[in-house]
Amino acid sequence: MTEFLQPLVIDRWxxxxxxxxxxxxxxxLVMKKNLIxxxxxxxxxxxxxILFFIQQAYKHGGTVPIYDTTVGARPxxxxxxxxxxxxxxxxxxxxATTGVALALLVLIHRRYETLNEDELLQKLRES
Amino acid sequence: MTWSQLxxxxxxxxxxxxxxVLLTGRIRPSLAHRLATATxxxxxxxxxxxxxxxxxHGPTHYALxxxxxxxxxxxxxxxxxxxxxxxITGIALLVMVGAAPAVERDTPGRSVEFFAISLIFLLGLSxxxxxxxxxxxxxxxxxxxxxxxxxxxxxxxxxxxxAFRYLIVGTIGASFYLLGLGFLYSVTGxxxxxxxxxxxxxxxxxxxxxxVMITVGLGLKMAIFPMHRWLPDAYTHASSTATxxxxxxxxxxxxxxxxxILFFVFGTSMVSIDLPIAQAIMWLSxxxxxxxxxxxxxxxxxxRMLAYSSVAQVAYIGVGIGLATPLALAGALxxxxxxxxxxxxLFLVVGAVELQTxxxxxxxxxxxxxxxxxxxxxxxxxxxxxxxxxxxxxxFSKWYLVLGGMATGEWWVVIFVLGASLLTATYFFRLxxxxxxxxxxxxxxxxxxxxxxxxxxxxxxxAVILFGLFNSRILDLFLxxxxxxxxxxxx
Numbered sequence: 236m237t238e239f240l241q242p243l244v245i246d247r248w249x250x251x252x253x254x255x256x257x258x259x260x261x262x263x264l265v266m267k268k269n270l271i272x273x274x275x276x277x278x279x280x281x282x283x284x285i286l287f288f289i290q291q292a293y294k295h296g297g298t299v300p301i302y303d304t305t306v307g308a309r310p311x312x313x314x315x316x317x318x319x320x321x322x323x324x325x326x327x328x329x330x331a332t333t334g335v336a337l338a339l340l341v342l343i344h345r346r347y348e349t350l351n352e353d354e355l356l357q358k359l360r361e362s
Numbered sequence: 363m364t365w366s367q368l369x370x371x372x373x374x375x376x377x378x379x380x381x382x383v384l385l386t387g388r389i390r391p392s393l394a395h396r397l398a399t400a401t402x403x404x405x406x407x408x409x410x411x412x413x414x415x416x417x418x419h420g421p422t423h424y425a426l427x428x429x430x431x432x433x434x435x436x437x438x439x440x441x442x443x444x445x446x447x448x449x450i451t452g453i454a455l456l457v458m459v460g461a462a463p464a465v466e467r468d469t470p471g472r473s474v475e476f477f478a479i480s481l482i483f484l485l486g487l488s489x490x491x492x493x494x495x496x497x498x499x500x501x502x503x504x505x506x507x508x509x510x511x512x513x514x515x516x517x518x519x520x521x522x523x524x525a526f527r528y529l530i531v532g533t534i535g536a537s538f539y540l541l542g543l544g545f546l547y548s549v550t551g552x553x554x555x556x557x558x559x560x561x562x563x564x565x566x567x568x569x570x571x572x573x574v575m576i577t578v579g580l581g582l583k584m585a586i587f588p589m590h591r592w593l594p595d596a597y598t599h600a601s602s603t604a605t606x607x608x609x610x611x612x613x614x615x616x617x618x619x620x621x622x623i624l625f626f627v628f629g630t631s632m633v634s635i636d637l638p639i640a641q642a643i644m645w646l647s648x649x650x651x652x653x654x655x656x657x658x659x660x661x662x663x664x665x666r667m668l669a670y671s672s673v674a675q676v677a678y679i680g681v682g683i684g685l686a687t688p689l690a691l692a693g694a695l696x697x698x699x700x701x702x703x704x705x706x707x708l709f710l711v712v713g714a715v716e717l718q719t720x721x722x723x724x725x726x727x728x729x730x731x732x733x734x735x736x737x738x739x740x741x742x743x744x745x746x747x748x749x750x751x752x753x754x755x756x757x758f759s760k761w762y763l764v765l766g767g768m769a770t771g772e773w774w775v776v777i778f779v780l781g782a783s784l785l786t787a788t789y790f791f792r793l794x795x796x797x798x799x800x801x802x803x804x805x806x807x808x809x810x811x812x813x814x815x816x817x818x819x820x821x822x823x824x825a826v827i828l829f830g831l832f833n834s835r836i837l838d839l840f841l842x843x844x845x846x847x848x849x850x851x852x853x
Contacts, residue, residue, distance in 0.1 A: 257541075264530065277533055284541050291548045318547070321497050325540065328504045335511055336529050342515065342522040359520060 249290040256283035270343070270350045274336050281329045285322045292318040368412045369424045369437040372405050372447065372488045379404075380481035387474030395462040398477035402458045405488070406451040413444040417839070423494070431494065432554035438494035441843035445695065446491040446618045449702050453610050454484050456822060457706065460815040461603045464713045468601035469516050476516060480607060483509035487615050496543055496627075497553045499619065500536065507532045507583070510612055513604040514596045524595035531582055531592040538579030545572035555627050564632035573628055577620070577639055584616035586643065586680050587650030590673045594657075597669035602713030605665065610706040613676045614698045621683060621691070625846035634686040644684020648778060650677030655785035664722045665712050667789060668705070671748065674782070675701045682763050685775070688849040690766025692841045693759050699836065700755025700829050704744035707822035711741045714811040714819060724793065728800035733808040736816050738797055740823025745790040747826045750783045755829030 244251055260283055263276020292315040298306060300316035344350055347358050379401030387394040415422055421440040425431060439447070458480070465473045486506025493499050511532070515525035545568040547553060550561040562569055578589075585593040593613075597605050624633045624640070634640040654674030661667035675697070682694025714737050715730065716722050731738040747756035760779050767775025810816060829836065842851050 264534065270526065273530060277530055280534065281537050284537050284544065287541065288544050288547075291544065321553075324497075324501060328501065328508075328536075331508055332504070332529065332533050335508055336526065339511070339515055339522050339526045339529065343526060346519055346522060355523065359523065362520075 249287075253283050253287040253290070256280075256286065259283075268352045270340055270352060270355075273352075274333065274340070277336070278329065278333060281325070281332075285325055285329070288318040288322045288325070292316070365411075365415050365419075366422055366424060368408060368415060369422055369439040369492050370426070371408050372412075372451070372492065373485050375401060375404055375408065376481050376485035376488065380478045380485065383474060383478045383481060387478070391474050394474040394477045395458075395465070398461075398481060399455070399458045401481055402451065402455040402484070405484070406448075406455045409444065409447045409451040412439050413448055415439075416441055416444050432552050432557035435493070435495040435498045436554065437492045438555075439492055441840055442618070442622070442695075443491045445840045445844055446615065446698070447488055449614065449699050450484065450487050450491065450611050453702055453706050454480075454607065456818040457603065457607045457710065460710070460714075460812075460818045463812065463815060464601070464603045464717055467717065468603065472516070476513070476601075476603075479509045479512050480604075483513060483607070487611060490615050491618055494555050495553050496546070496555060496558065496623075500540055500543065503539070503583070503619070504536055506612070506615070507536065510608050513608060514600040516604055517600040520595075521599040521601075524592075524599040528592045528596040531589070535579045535582030535589075538575050538582070540579075542572040542575030542579065545569070545575070555622070559627050559629065562628065564629065564636055569628075570637055573624075573633065573637060573639055576623055577643065580616050580620045580623075581643070581646075584613050584620065584680070585650075585673055585676060587646050587653055587673070587677060590650060590654070593673055594666055594669040597672060598663065598666040602665075602709065602716055605669075606706055606709040606713055609669070609672055609709055610702040613672070614679070614702055617676070617679045617683065617694070617698065621694075621846070624683070625686075625691075625849070630686055630846060630848045640684045640686045642684075643680050647677040647680030647684055650674065650680065651778075651782045652785070655782055655789075659785065659789045661789075662724050664715070664724055664727065664793075665709075667724070667793075668708050668712065671786065671789070672705060674786070675705065675748070678760065678763065678782075681775075681778075682766065685763070685766050685770070685772065686849075687766040687769050688845055688851045689762050689769055691845065691849060692837060692851055693762030693764075693766055695841050695844060696755065696762055696829075696833060696836060697759035700747060700759050700826065703822050703825045703829065704747045704754075704756060707740055707744040707819055707826065708748070710815075710819045710822065711737055711744075714815050717815065718808050718811055724796070727793070728796050729798075730808065731794075731797040734810045737811055737819050740819045741797075742794060743823040743826050745794060747830070749787045749790055750779070753830040754826050755833065756826070758830050758833040 257280060260276045260280030263279060264273050267273055267276060294314055297312055297314040300313045306312050347355055349355055383394050383397050386397060416439055421438055424437040426435045465476050469476050483506055486502045486509060489502030490499055493502060511525050511529045514528055515521050549566055549568045550558050552558050552561060582589045597609050651674045654670050654677060658667050658670035661670060678697050679694045682690045712722055747754035750756045750760045764776050764779050845851060
């Protein structure tokens with residue numbers, strides 16, 4: 236059993252973790268009826284992608300990517316800084332998306348006085 | 363200024379324009395529309411200059427911040443990019459010219475913000491088609507999507523719900539794209555498109571996984587069946603100007619990204635031979651054409667009918683991408699420009715009708731063709747092009763699609779295009795019949811739309827026919843050079 240699991244799960248636990256988070260996010264998106272919970276599902280999904288990028292920057296024994304005279308010019312001893320830079324941008328995008336989504340939810344709640352998808356569909360059909 | 367700086371000029375002009383619109387709008391709101399139109403006009407001029415430059419001197423590269431690629435981000439304007447840039451800026455200019463009365467009516471007191479966000483939306487789209495960097499593309503994709511959600515929410519009272527759905531689906535699509543990009547980055551260590559195309563190993567499992575994820579992500583953005591559910595709601599409930607701006611170009615730009623990544627980064631042989639991605643896109647698009655057309659027949663609201671027909675027409679582009687032969691891809695690209703013009707024309711007519719009558723039910727259109735002759739002459743041209751009758755642009759794009767299918771022995775494409783055109787004909791002929799032949803007394807006070815509204819509509823109607831008549835010129839000027847490596851249009 237462990238021989239089977241070793242290469243799939245234990246060596247690649249970061250991937251397994253990403254997939255788990257993605258599934259949790261997708262579950263929230265599809266199954267939850269409350270629009271706020273859908274939004275939270277979406278955020279978890281985005282966070283999973285961000286963590287996926289960050290974990291591939293990691294190097295065992297690597298240090299902060301600032302030139303250090305005691306370490307020298309050896310790229311294999313520094314953590315890859317690029318994914319962090321990229322994900323900083325992705326986080327900004329994610330914040331902006333959440334902001335727009337929340338503004339839309341305020342708009343919906345003002346108009347229909349509910350954030351439950353079923354009740355909302357009911358009211359949409361009636362109007 | 364040197365010519366090599368032209369690629370960056372479009373996004374910069376749009377960004378400056380958006381800021382200027384917001385600032386001057388505080389002082390004099392009436393200036394916002396003129397400023398936005400002027401910005402779009404200068405962008406169209408820049409796009410033409412860029413097209414001339416690329417035609418004579420080949421692809422133009424611009425390294426952002428002086429960092430040379432593949433380390434830095436570069437903008438690349440090649441024939442495919444400028445083709446899409448011309449479509450985006452041209453449509454934007456024509457929508458902007460007549461936008462003032464409709465925007466003032468749909469979003470009273472907020473027209474300054476509306477114009478500023480429209481320019482940001484165009485900034486995102488032009489950035490997407492110009493960038494040569496895959497992560498930069500994601501950022502531009504999200505800039506355009508975020509402004510699209512906002513524009514959609516500016517519509518009627520249900521627009522908020524439609525925009526929220528669009529936001530959720532669009533963000534999931536973008537996240538899938540980003541996840542696929544993560545796999546690609548982890549195996550190649552680069553984000554530059556050209557560099558990545560050289561370093562990719564098409565047989566590696568992460569690369570294949572990435573190809574699937576990116577296709578799913580972009581499929582959501584492009585509304586390929588069965589991922590099209592967000593589109594009809596978003597287009598129906600958005601304000602008429604927002605729909606006329608978003609519908610013709612947003613899904614086309616997603617198609618551009620799909621073409622760029624599948625054929626230029628992954629390579630034709632990988633996506634059509636090693637993996638059945640192209641085939642999957644093709645069959646889903648075939649289903650999309652049939653479902654979209656059938657749903658369009660069942661609608662009673664003019665805007666919703668056009669929205670469903672958008673699902674169908676965008677799927678034609680998917681069929682062309684899926685066939686992955688030079689002529690079919692040329693058909694898909696030709697359909698980009700012809701569908702953008704005719705759909706923009708149709709949605710602008712909807713806006714003009716709403717402006718003049720305050721109604722957009724199909725039943726209320728009886729006899730309107732005589733009251734608004736110029737507008738509905740253009741509408742008829744666009745409707746004929748939607749059905750795909752010669753000599754309009756819509757006919758020739760489907761013609762190349764059929765030729766491309768026959769080249770590889772896919773004879774069913776002939777029957778499919780004929781059948782789908784019949785479905786389209788069903789709802790457009792019904793519409794044209796009621797517009798022209800039926801009489802209606804309630805329509806008595808309705809007048810032709812004001813010149814600024816009617817002029818862009820007539821220009822688009824003429825363009826639809828001209829693109830058909832000069833389709834071989836478009837083919838020679840743009841499409842031959844726009845083909846991805848490995849695909850050559852013979853003859």
